[in-house]
Amino acid sequence: xxxxxxxxxxxxxxxxxxxxxxxxxxxxxxxxxxxxxxxxxxxxxxxxxxxxxxxxxxxxxxxxxxxxxxxxxxxxxxxxxxxxxxxxxxxxxxxxxxxxxxxxxxxxxxxxxxxxxxxxxxxxxxxxxxxxxxxxxxxxxxxxxxxxxxxxxxxxxxxxxxxxxxxxxxxxxxxxxxxxxxxxxxxxxxxxxxxxxxxxxxxxxxxxxxxxxxxxxxxxxxxxxxxxxxxxxxxxxxxxxxxx
Amino acid sequence: xxxxxxxxxxxxxxxxxxxxxxxxxxxxxxxxxxxxxxxxxxxxxxxxxxxxxxxxxxxxxxxxxxxxxxxxxxxxxxxxxxxxxxxxxxxxxxxxxxxxxxxxxxxxxxxxxxxxxxxxxxxxxxxxxxxxxxxxxxxxxxxxxxxxxxxxxxxxxxxxxxxxxxxxxxxxxxxxxxxxxxxxxxxxxxxxxxxxxxxxxxxxxxxxxxxxxxxx
Numbered sequence: 001x002x003x004x005x006x007x008x009x010x011x012x013x014x015x016x017x018x019x020x021x022x023x024x025x026x027x028x029x030x031x032x033x034x035x036x037x038x039x040x041x042x043x044x045x046x047x048x049x050x051x052x053x054x055x056x057x058x059x060x061x062x063x064x065x066x067x068x069x070x071x072x073x074x075x076x077x078x079x080x081x082x083x084x085x086x087x088x089x090x091x092x093x094x095x096x097x098x099x100x101x102x103x104x105x106x107x108x109x110x111x112x113x114x115x116x117x118x119x120x121x122x123x124x125x126x127x128x129x130x131x132x133x134x135x136x137x138x139x140x141x142x143x144x145x146x147x148x149x150x151x152x153x154x155x156x157x158x159x160x161x162x163x164x165x166x167x168x169x170x171x172x173x174x175x176x177x178x179x180x181x182x183x184x185x186x187x188x189x190x191x192x193x194x195x196x197x198x199x200x201x202x203x204x205x206x207x208x209x210x211x212x213x214x215x216x217x218x219x220x221x222x223x224x225x226x227x228x229x230x231x232x233x234x235x236x237x238x239x240x241x242x243x244x
Numbered sequence: 245x246x247x248x249x250x251x252x253x254x255x256x257x258x259x260x261x262x263x264x265x266x267x268x269x270x271x272x273x274x275x276x277x278x279x280x281x282x283x284x285x286x287x288x289x290x291x292x293x294x295x296x297x298x299x300x301x302x303x304x305x306x307x308x309x310x311x312x313x314x315x316x317x318x319x320x321x322x323x324x325x326x327x328x329x330x331x332x333x334x335x336x337x338x339x340x341x342x343x344x345x346x347x348x349x350x351x352x353x354x355x356x357x358x359x360x361x362x363x364x365x366x367x368x369x370x371x372x373x374x375x376x377x378x379x380x381x382x383x384x385x386x387x388x389x390x391x392x393x394x395x396x397x398x399x400x401x402x403x404x405x406x407x408x409x410x411x412x413x414x415x416x417x418x419x420x421x422x423x424x425x426x427x428x429x430x431x432x433x434x435x436x437x438x439x440x441x442x443x444x445x446x447x448x449x450x451x452x453x454x455x456x457x458x459x460x
Contacts, residue, residue, distance in 0.1 A: 054453035057363075059359075059363065059451060059452040059453035059456075060451045060452075060453035060454065061451065079367065079368065080257065080367060083257045083362070083365050083366065083367045084257050084365065086362070086363055086364065086365045087257055087364065087365020088365070092363045092364075094360075094456070096356075098356060098359075098360040098363075098456065099360075100357055100360060100361070101274070101357070102270050102271050102273075102274040103267075103270065111361075111364055112364040112365055114258075114259060114260070114263050115257050115258065115259060115364060115365040115366060115370075116257070116365065117256065117257075117258045159364070162364075163365075
């Protein structure tokens with residue numbers, strides 16, 4: 001049952017109704033992502049990459065077409081099964097960090113474990129371990145407002161790993177961070193990818209991200225413009241990195 | 245790493261009640277003053293409710309005691325008048341509208357939080373449960389304090405009318421008043437939950453992507 005493809009989209013179309021007109025954010029996207037891959041989805045603002053990200057992450061329903069995650073057709077899943085998928089299979093990281101402001105770092109990290117039904121001692125143990133992994137062991141009891149942007153994103157990464165997901169979806173994870181902090185976050189993601197074999201799918205327009213990606217998917221006007229493997233990219237990256 | 249990834253394992257997603265209570269308490273604590281204002285709205289409505297009903301309970305008890313001395317020309321002695329019922333109902337309606345309004349705000353400003361929770365695996369009903377718990381707490385607290393306030397103020401007012409006789413016939417009316425206070429606490433909680441149900445339910449239905457797109 002488990003194939004090597006972990007995420008597959010077939011003819012995914014997403015339409016938004018804006019007043020009287022219908023806006024097509026995605027115009028039929030076919031994409032296959034293998035287990036353990038580090039994928040960057042690149043494209044200008046408004047290209048539909050965030051929409052595609054939402055479709056892959058089961059955060060929104062496509063108007064037409066299907067999305068499979070580990071051979072499960074998202075359209076056929078009940079809301080409870082979707083919740084289960086989000087809880088166990090997928091870890092999410094956002095540009096705006098999206099930590100729950102009233103909770104401490106540790107509580108944020110352990111929240112998905114509550115939903116997963118893990119006992120409170122186990123939660124604490126695992127939460128601390130995850131925070132240590134992202135270098136925030138001694139900040140466990142701090143609220144998000146007491147942490148810097150980079151630290152908040154680290155907490156978000158720790159949270160995304162809470163239930164050992166097989167996929168991590170990162171929507172512009174470095175978008176709100178400075179160059180160096182962004183670089184740290186990227187290498188942290190790469191580390192997870194290499195050590196834990198987690199599939200990383202990241203919507204981004206951060207060129208630093210290309211360095212670590214196995215493949216880059218370019219989205220333009222709601223369609224896949226081209227897909228490039230890392231080897232084809234190296235020269236380009238060298239060229240553009242200088243401009244940063 | 246992904247030990248759960250093979251096979252269509254369907255582990256039940258859950259939110260134990262104790263955890264839900266902890267989370268909603270936390271949310272209330274962090275927005276202490278805002279919660280207090282909502283609570284104060286319920287408090288006033290319920291205080292009025294208890295004061296009116298207790299007032300009539302007291303005057304009935306007192307008039308029984310004084311039947312020989314005074315003729316029954318005191319309108320309050322005949323129980324709660326239609327006008328008073330009207331006032332009570334109005335004040336409770338204002339309560340519900342106030343709660344619905346503040347819950348609407350509380351829910352709207354937390355769309356992102358709701359979306360995030362759903363990303364982490366929360367079911368729609370967890371979201372509804374958390375908000376109803378929050379408003380239920382506010383309702384209960386407001387109603388409890390409100391019924392004490394209502395009771396005290398009617399005692400003070402009655403003290404003026406009846407003097408120390410009021411305390412002598414304490415056993416005659418206190419049971420009735422306690423009953424009203426109990427009803428008021430329950431009512432306050434229910435009203436708060438009713439006021440919150442709509443906004444909470446609607447927010448929980450949103451797909452996470454949409455909930456998180458909202459910028460405030």
